[in-house]
Amino acid sequence: MASxxxxxxxxxxxxxxxxxxxxxxxDPLAALRGPxxxxxxxxxxxxxxxxxVFTGLDCAPVRGTETWARGMGSSxxxxxxxxxxxxxxxxxxxxxxxxxxxxxxxxCWDALEQGEGIDLSPSRTVPGWHSPVTxxxxxxxxxxxxxxxxxxxxxxPARPAPATALKRRPSGADLPAxxxxxxxxxxxxxxGRSAPWIAQAARKGTRIFGDVGWDDTGAWDxxxxxxxxxxxxxxxNAGEAMRYSGTDTPRAAAHxxxxxxxxxxxxxxxxxxxxxxxRTGETASVPAIEVEALDPTGAGDVFVAGFVTGSLAGxxxxxxxxxxxxxxxxxxxxxxxxxxxxGWAEIAGWWRRVQSVEGQEPSALRRYRFxxxxxxxxxxxxxxxxxxVPTIGFRRSA
Numbered sequence: 097m098a099s100x101x102x103x104x105x106x107x108x109x110x111x112x113x114x115x116x117x118x119x120x121x122x123d124p125l126a127a128l129r130g131p132x133x134x135x136x137x138x139x140x141x142x143x144x145x146x147x148x149v150f151t152g153l154d155c156a157p158v159r160g161t162e163t164w165a166r167g168m169g170s171s172x173x174x175x176x177x178x179x180x181x182x183x184x185x186x187x188x189x190x191x192x193x194x195x196x197x198x199x200x201x202x203x204c205w206d207a208l209e210q211g212e213g214i215d216l217s218p219s220r221t222v223p224g225w226h227s228p229v230t231x232x233x234x235x236x237x238x239x240x241x242x243x244x245x246x247x248x249x250x251x252x253p254a255r256p257a258p259a260t261a262l263k264r265r266p267s268g269a270d271l272p273a274x275x276x277x278x279x280x281x282x283x284x285x286x287x288g289r290s291a292p293w294i295a296q297a298a299r300k301g302t303r304i305f306g307d308v309g310w311d312d313t314g315a316w317d318x319x320x321x322x323x324x325x326x327x328x329x330x331x332x333n334a335g336e337a338m339r340y341s342g343t344d345t346p347r348a349a350a351h352x353x354x355x356x357x358x359x360x361x362x363x364x365x366x367x368x369x370x371x372x373x374x375r376t377g378e379t380a381s382v383p384a385i386e387v388e389a390l391d392p393t394g395a396g397d398v399f400v401a402g403f404v405t406g407s408l409a410g411x412x413x414x415x416x417x418x419x420x421x422x423x424x425x426x427x428x429x430x431x432x433x434x435x436x437x438x439g440w441a442e443i444a445g446w447w448r449r450v451q452s453v454e455g456q457e458p459s460a461l462r463r464y465r466f467x468x469x470x471x472x473x474x475x476x477x478x479x480x481x482x483x484x485v486p487t488i489g490f491r492r493s494a
Contacts, residue, residue: 122440122470123186124409125279136215137187137408139278139302141293142175144193144208145228145243146200146488147433149393153235165233169435170488172204173230177394177433178282181401181423183212184439187408190276192218194248196227203488207434218276222248232393239393278302279408282400283327287311287320298326305329305404306357307396308336316340318356329359329407331400337362346370361403361417363396371417380414382463385425394433399424401437415466422446422464444471 123129125137152166172180175193182189191214195201201221208214228245274296275281280303283294287308298304306327316339324330330353332340337349337360346362347370353360354374361371368383402423406416423438426446430436447467450460 124405124470125187128408128410134277134279134302135188136190136276136278137280138182138404139190139192139218139275139281139297140175140179140182141192141218141275142178142284143228143245144172144176144191144195144204145174145230145245146204147171147173147230147232147393149232149234149433149435151234153233155235156240157233170203171433171435172207173394173433174228176204176208177397177437178401179208179214180212180434181394181398181427181437182282182404183214184437185401185405185423186440187401187405188215189213190215190218190278192275194225195219195221196225197221197223198226199488200227200229212434225249234393275300275302280305280404282307282404283323284309285321285323285327287313287315287317288322290322294323294326303328303407305331305400305407307331307400308340310336311339318353324357327357329361329403330357331361331363331403333363333396334365359407359413361420363399369399369417369421371413373413376413378413380417382414382417382421384421387425387429394436395424395428397433398427398437411466414463418463418466440471443467447471 147170149169149171150165151168153163157163175191179189179191191208193216195205204227205216205219205221209216225246225248228243230241230243232239232241275293277300278297281294281297282305283291285306285308294304304323304327306321306324306329308321308330318324318340321340332353334346334349337346337353338344341349341352343349343352346364350360350362350370350372354372358375359371359373361369363369364384366384368381371380372378399420402420403416406419411419422443426438426442427436444467447464450464
């Protein structure tokens with residue numbers, strides 16, 4: 097795709113160097129970091145949308161009428177939901193995406209780079225291409241979305257950079273041809289299609305965590321998920337898992353799918369999640385945390401981000417599953433995808449609150465006891481804490 101040449105910080109032919117840690121209170125990988133580690137903890141690529149979310153609707157909009165919402169927020173969406181969730185959990189996150197050169201694209205870029213500390217050196221701005229937009233309406237614990245967007249134009253063939261290029265921010269032609277080395281990557285698997293970057297990342301030692309969407313073809317052919325062979329973990333929901341495995345229950349599906357991928361996590365909605373690790377023989381079942389859901393936008397992305405965080409930190413399977421469920425539960429209590437992604441301050445605040453409630457179920461306290469050593473007292477702050485601005489840019493005062 098074409099590029100304006102602005103907004104890219106890496107140098108031609110060089111792998112980007114990690115900057116300061118993401119704006120999080122806790123680094124969950126601090127004890128594991130060494131001088132030869134990859135620059136980035138997680139690499140992502142995908143489409144960034146501008147999400148406009150309406151909340152406080154009593155019912156679905158009715159044709160021919162005007163409906164007023166009691167709440168509204170705007171934030172980067174799409175793959176930005178996952179990137180923001182990872183960054184707020186303290187992982188050094190790198191994102192490759194196309195951004196429009198309109199105000200929406202400027203807003204999304206600044207919210208991710210400046211507001212969340214996400215590395216955008218593999219990303220680019222496309223002149224004359226408008227940002228994809230999604231309008232989401234949340235009501236009755238569900239959401240209805242309307243989206244609009246076009247595929248960005250193909251990238252221009254690489255050409256030698258002039259000597260003066262090193263004095264400026266490089267253009268799209270200067271960007272790395274393959275993903276940067278990272279501890280992990282999250283890949284959205286598409287039936288019948290391969291993404292070359294997944295194999296490239298796996299050959300570099302990157303741990304691939306794969307999720308998948310609904311198969312519109314109705315084939316549900318596991319062989320069609322060509323990139324599953326590169327994945328360390330696969331995270332479908334119950335319906336997807338049962339259809340791909342040809343089984344009748346989510347648990348049976350999880351065990352069947354471990355014949356193809358080492359770790360399988362099946363999300364069960366209000367019933368929680370179930371996971372199997374073929375390598376260690378571990379299984380785990382964690383119930384969902386009961387919360388009053390305002391907006392489920394991005395909850396699946398937040399769940400995956402929590403599981404990736406625990407996996408990179410080397411936690412037991414049950415702790416990883418519980419942490420993923422907790423982060424997803426916290427996210428649905430606020431509107432928006434990236435806006436609602438919790439950080440350590442929210443996690444600490446929830447843990448302090450749970451411990452202070454009289455009559456709390458002892459088993460629930462034991463399930464999340466691992467948080468005690470992770471969230472120091474000073475990290476606790478009232479919920480909610482948002483870093484992205486929930487509107488498309490206030491006018492700056494002189």
